[in-house]
Amino acid sequence: MTTIGSTSSSSGIDPATMAAQLVAAERAPTDTRYAATQTKITAQVSAVATLRSAFSNLDSSLTVLQGGSTANARAVSLSANTGFSATAAAGAARGSYNVEVLSLAAAQKLASSGFSGDGTTVVGTGNLSISYGGKTLSVDITTANGTLSGIRDAINTAAGGSGISASIVTGDDGAHLVLTSLDGGTANQISVTASGGDGGLAAFSYDGGAGSGMTQLVAASDAQVKVDGVLRTSSSNTITELVQGVTLNLKAAAPGTVISMDVATDTSAQLSAVKDFVDKFNAALYAIASTTNYNASTKVAAALNGDAMVRGVTSQLRNTLSANVVDLKSLGISIGTDGTLTLDQTQFNAGLSKDPAALSRVFGSGSDTMAGKMATTMGAMIDSGGLLSTRSDSLTAQTKKLDAQKEALDTRMAAAEARYKAQFTALDTMMTKLQSTSDFLTQQLKKSSSDD
Incomplete structure (x- = not known):
C-alpha cells in the first residue's frame, strides 16, 4: 500500500x-x-x-x-593672582574694581587637656551646655556615656552634623577632645558650660577666660575685604554680591595690597x-x-x-x-x-x-x-x-x-x-489504483496468451 x-x-x-x-x-x-x-x-x-x-x-x-x-x-580678570579668585554670573555688573583682602574668616577650634588610659574610663558626668552661632546644645553625660569617646559621640549626635563637630586627637600626652566650629567667623564662637554630676566635665568648659578647662587652638575670625574702599565683613571666605553678580573666594590676607578686578563681557x-x-x-x-x-x-x-x-x-x-x-x-x-x-x-x-x-x-x-x-x-x-x-x-x-x-x-x-x-x-x-488495475489486466492478458 x-x-x-x-x-x-x-x-x-x-x-x-x-x-x-x-x-x-x-x-x-x-x-x-x-x-x-x-x-x-x-x-x-x-x-x-x-x-x-x-x-x-x-x-x-x-x-x-x-x-x-x-x-x-561675564568674565573676570585680575591684575594679580594673589589673595582671592573671582567668578561672575550672567548679567554681573561690568566695570573695573579695586579689591583689598584685609583678613580671612577662620573657624574656632578648642581642645581639652590630654587624658590617659585605654578610653574606657569615665572622665565625668553631668551636663554640657554648648553655645555657638546663636544655638545652644544641652548634652547629658552619665556613667553610660561618660568616657571620652562617649562624650564625643553624645555631642555629635546632639549637633546632628550642623554647626559643631567633636573629635578625638591622641598625642604623646594622651587623648584630647577637640571641638571645631563648622562655620567660620566670630558669630560662631564656641562656649561650653559644665554643670552637675561629679565635676569632671569642668575639663571641657570654655568661656575664653583663664579658668577655662579647654584651650583655644584656632581663634574665630571674620573675613574683611574692601572693594573700591567699601568694607564688607563676613563669617565666610566666600563673598557674594559685594559687586552685583560677582563671587569672591578669599584665599590669603594681604592688607595694603590692592588688586584690580575687571568684569567684562x-x-x-x-x-x-x-x-x-x-x-x-x-x-x-x-x-x-x-x-x-x-x-x-x-x-x-x-x-x-x-x-x-x-x-x-x-x-x-x-x-x-x-x-x-x-x-x-x-x-x-x-x-x-x-x-x-x-x-x-x-x-x-x-x-x-x-x-x-x-x-x-x-x-x-x-x-x-x-x-x-x-x-x-x-x-x-x-x-x-x-x-x-x-x-x-x-x-x-x-x-x-x-x-x-x-x-x-x-x-x-x-x-x-x-x-x-x-x-x-x-x-x-x-493513480495508484489505476496502475494496479492496469497491472492486473496486463497479467491477465499475458496469462491468456500463454494458455493459447
Missing part, C-alpha cells in the same frame, strides 16, 4: 512537496511586495530618527543662546555658543539632505525624498536665515550657496565689540528673533504631538498593519497548502 506523501508512490507524485511548491509560487508576489513595504517603512523610521536627533540638537543649542546666560555672560563663551549653533544647524541640513537626496547615477532615492514635511521645514529654516542675513553677517556668520553656515571668529569678535546688541537681536529670547522663530520651527517638529511624532505614530501603525497582513497571508497559505496536499494525495491514490 502506498504511503501518502512518499516519493516511492507508484504514481510518482509527492503530495507534500508539490503542495509546498505550489504555495510558494502563489505567495511569492505578495511576499515580495510585503518585503518591499517593510524595507520602505524601516528606512523611513530610520530617517525620522535621524531628523529628530539633529533637530533636537539644534533646538538645544538655541535654548542655550536664548537663555540669557550667553548674551549676558565673556566673548569666548558667546563665541562658543554661537559656534555650537552653527555646527548644529549645519548638521541639521546634512540630516535633511541625507534623508531626502536622490542619486541620479544609481537612480536610488532616500527614504524621505520628495516628502512635503521635510520640504516645509527646510523652507522655513532658509527663510528664517534670509530674513536675518544682515545681522548674521555683522556677527561674522555667512550663508553658503548650499544653505550651510560659516562662522568667522575674528569678524564675530569685531562685530560684537562694535554692536553688542546684535547678539540679542539674532539669538535673544523673544519669539520674533531669529533664534525664537527657529526654535518655534524645531518645536513643531520634535515636540510631543509634533510632525515627527505624528509621522512616527503613522509608521508604527503601518508596521502593525503589515504584520497583520503577513499573519493573515500565512494563515491563508497554510490552509491552501493543506488543501493542495489533500488534493494531490487523492490524485496519487487514484
Whole structure:
C-alpha cells in the first residue's frame, strides 16, 4: 500500500512537496511586495530618527543662546593672582574694581587637656551646655556615656552634623577632645558650660577666660575685604554680591595690597555658543539632505525624498536665515550657496565689540528673533504631538498593519497548502489504483496468451 506523501508512490507524485511548491509560487508576489513595504517603512523610521536627533540638537543649542546666560555672560580678570579668585554670573555688573583682602574668616577650634588610659574610663558626668552661632546644645553625660569617646559621640549626635563637630586627637600626652566650629567667623564662637554630676566635665568648659578647662587652638575670625574702599565683613571666605553678580573666594590676607578686578563681557563663551549653533544647524541640513537626496547615477532615492514635511521645514529654516542675513553677517556668520553656515571668529569678535546688541537681536529670547522663530520651527517638529511624532505614530501603525497582513497571508497559505496536499494525495491514490488495475489486466492478458 502506498504511503501518502512518499516519493516511492507508484504514481510518482509527492503530495507534500508539490503542495509546498505550489504555495510558494502563489505567495511569492505578495511576499515580495510585503518585503518591499517593510524595507520602505524601516528606512523611513530610520530617517525620522535621524531628523529628530539633529533637530533636537539644534533646538538645544538655541535654548542655550536664548537663555540669557550667553548674551549676558561675564568674565573676570585680575591684575594679580594673589589673595582671592573671582567668578561672575550672567548679567554681573561690568566695570573695573579695586579689591583689598584685609583678613580671612577662620573657624574656632578648642581642645581639652590630654587624658590617659585605654578610653574606657569615665572622665565625668553631668551636663554640657554648648553655645555657638546663636544655638545652644544641652548634652547629658552619665556613667553610660561618660568616657571620652562617649562624650564625643553624645555631642555629635546632639549637633546632628550642623554647626559643631567633636573629635578625638591622641598625642604623646594622651587623648584630647577637640571641638571645631563648622562655620567660620566670630558669630560662631564656641562656649561650653559644665554643670552637675561629679565635676569632671569642668575639663571641657570654655568661656575664653583663664579658668577655662579647654584651650583655644584656632581663634574665630571674620573675613574683611574692601572693594573700591567699601568694607564688607563676613563669617565666610566666600563673598557674594559685594559687586552685583560677582563671587569672591578669599584665599590669603594681604592688607595694603590692592588688586584690580575687571568684569567684562565673556566673548569666548558667546563665541562658543554661537559656534555650537552653527555646527548644529549645519548638521541639521546634512540630516535633511541625507534623508531626502536622490542619486541620479544609481537612480536610488532616500527614504524621505520628495516628502512635503521635510520640504516645509527646510523652507522655513532658509527663510528664517534670509530674513536675518544682515545681522548674521555683522556677527561674522555667512550663508553658503548650499544653505550651510560659516562662522568667522575674528569678524564675530569685531562685530560684537562694535554692536553688542546684535547678539540679542539674532539669538535673544523673544519669539520674533531669529533664534525664537527657529526654535518655534524645531518645536513643531520634535515636540510631543509634533510632525515627527505624528509621522512616527503613522509608521508604527503601518508596521502593525503589515504584520497583520503577513499573519493573515500565512494563515491563508497554510490552509491552501493543506488543501493542495489533500488534493494531490487523492490524485496519487487514484493513480495508484489505476496502475494496479492496469497491472492486473496486463497479467491477465499475458496469462491468456500463454494458455493459447
